[in-house]
Amino acid sequence: MRLDYATYTKRGFLLGVALFLLGAIGTAAGPSLIGQLPGWEQTALFDSMVIGIATGFFSVFGFGIFLPLTD
Numbered sequence: 001m002r003l004d005y006a007t008y009t010k011r012g013f014l015l016g017v018a019l020f021l022l023g024a025i026g027t028a029a030g031p032s033l034i035g036q037l038p039g040w041e042q043t044a045l046f047d048s049m050v051i052g053i054a055t056g057f058f059s060v061f062g063f064g065i066f067l068p069l070t071d
Contacts, residue, residue: 002071005063012059019052 026045030037037045 003067005068009060009064012063013056016052016056016059019048019055023048023052
């Protein structure tokens with residue numbers, strides 16, 4: 001069974017972009033919409049941005065570069 005690396009790469013990258021945008025928009029728009037955010041929400045939004053960047057990078061590197069070379 002062969003994996004569809006292109007599909008996994010695209011979906012992983014889009015998941016990373018979605019996580020990053022969720023964190024960035026939440027950090028920027030949250031305080032103006034509902035006021036001061038609690039510390040755990042700020043941490044969760046920041047972590048979402050970091051995990052989004054890591055997911056986007058590693059899905060492209062893993063599924064787009066590394067795994068096709070080892071197949």
